[in-house]
Amino acid sequence: RELELQELLAFINDNGIENVVSLTSDVHFTAHVNLSPDRAEGGFTDFKPLDEFVIGPIHAGSFGPNYMDTSFGAQYEYEMGPLSLGYERWANLAPEVNELQSFGHASVSETGELHVKLIGIDGSVMYEKLMTPIIVDNSDSSSSTVASDSTESTGSLELPITTSNVFIQSGEVSDSSINIMARCNNEAGSTMKLWLDGAEMDSTDVNANTDFTHTFLVDGLSSRTKYSYQVQCIVADGTALDSMEGSFTTAPGGDDEVEVSFVWAADLAGQGYGRNPNFSVTNANGETVTGGYIVFDTMEALSPDFALFQGDLIYADGAIPAAINYTNGTEVLGTWVNNPSKDFVAVTLDEFRANWKYNHGDDKMQSFLAKTPIFVQWDDHEVTNNWYPTEVLVNSPLYEGNVSADELYNRSLQALIEFNPIESEFTYRSQRFGKHLEIFFPDFRSYRDPNPDNSNPTLTDMMGPEQVAWLKDGLKSSSATWKIISAHDPLGVVTGSEGDYDSFGNEDPAILGRELELQELLAFINDNGIENVVSLTSDVHFTAHVNLSPDRAEGGFTDFKPLDEFVIG
DSSP: OHHHHHHHHHHHHHTTOOOOEEEEOOSSSEEEEEEOTTTOOSSOOOSOOEEEEEOOOSSSOBOOOOOOOTTTTOEEEEEESGGGGTSOTTOOBOTTSGGGOEEEEEEEOTTOOEEEEEEETTSOEEEEEEEOOOEEEOSSSSOEEEOOTTOOOTTSOOOOSOOOSEEEEEEOOOSSOEEEEEEETTOSOEEEEEEETTEEEEEEEEOGGGTTEEEEEEOSOOTTOEEEEEEEEEOTTSOEEEOOOEEEEOOOOTTOOOOOOEEEEOOOSOTTOOOOTTOEEEOTTSOEEESSOHHHHHHHTTOOSEEEEOSOSSOTTOOBOSEEEEESSSSEEEEEEOSSOBOOOOOSHHHHHHHHHHHHTOHHHHHHHHHSOEEEOOOSTTTSTTOOTTOEEOSOTTSSSOEEHHHHHHHHHHHHHHTTTOOSOOOOEEEEETTTEEEEEOOSSTTOOOGGGGGSSSOOOSSOHHHHHHHHHHHHHOOOSEEEEEESSOSSSOOSOTTOOOSSOOSOSSOOTTHHHHHHHHHHHHHTTOOOEEEEEOOSSSOEEEEEOTTTOOSSOOOSOOEEEEEOO
16 A cells, blocks of 8 residues: 555655645544655655644544554654553553543644644643645746745735734832823824823823833822723824723732732743744633734733733844744754744844834733733843943944943833833832732842952942842831842842853852842841742743752851742743
């Protein structure tokens, strides 16, 4: 029968037939099989690679995976059967071992991408592959092909950065005030009007000087009260463009014993991974969410009272090309498609602004921001990787010539203030939420000493003396049960490397550099009997719970209370 299959594969190859896929079952295990001439051992290699996706059983005994025939170079790209879980190959396991039962799901997008999922009977996606077609140009006698397995078709049109007329978000919410930021996406001089609970509250004129953005300060509000708002942009001829409706709930007063919930997030659109319209996740409720920044749909479903944005919410120093290969460190696993793309590194003010417009243009992010007040911090990638004040970037592959980090910083800071719900000053601060919670927002980026000094035996500033005094005074005077430090760089995890340690740690048991500042803070918390201090952090691109303990301290300093730090992203 392989001779018959050889005849078919040869015909497909000889006639230039593209995008042939096999969907199969029968064998009672789940797999992705790839046939390739590069591995064929039967002496026949004139055929195109072919992918085959294997599902089942849906409710029967499971066994395998079976042995592979290599005549046509068949190889498992994924396999899940009894043998995969440590059972005998022919175990014939009952359906209650449900991770071995499966069915298939496939979808074809409007631009022709084929998305295949192998799904367990509990709804979990066991394996998935996005396949972008090879497009055959039949406009002339010679067939030209572009893109292959999981790459973007050049026939795909670039999607718009945004589909909204007016972008809105709120932030810095207190028990009596809020900031509401908006942008007229028509990019025309306009009168911007703010409406709160259906009544006009404020208006201003916007123009290119602030890239058509403005932040309204609204005060005199009642605590623990939900408000709705909308922003309107009116151009010279009287045409009015309306935002979606937004909402927020003001913070509880300092004595209110009420439940408060929030999320914290960081690291958005880094390493070249931007807005992929075909990215798909089956969430914990079994719903499939597709396209763009899916995480905001998941966070919005939690209905948090507010969100902490801990920085790296843009990657100004990272291009987002139309397609990027991703690997496991040694081999390419697939290609990520970005549409729209953002294929540049920010140097000018308009380029820093464009980074914010790219992320804010995502529908799921806009929906989340319209309903969830945020507190914004920044880290390095809003400017450039691991930057510090006074740094000069010499012979960086990202920039032409030598570039002053301070010049990039000033442009980035202007864009950050314009595109976030911040009035005019961006600094460290704190906010109380009822009897049990106060959150402190330090700035670990703007006041630091150079990274190369972080291994010195003498003090190297991270916050600087004035900010350290502010944080100590705030922790001591706070009557909140929980005192949370929103630490956009971790206290207990090393970041960077020799000569460029970017946070407090430096891989040396001795207390050096910025760790002396952390030692001062930990000693103050201990000496003043301050309880229930917790650090929430991000930046390192993995998820963890870290515990600092004097019982394990190797630096010669043990007079401090254990401290828990939770790492996301």
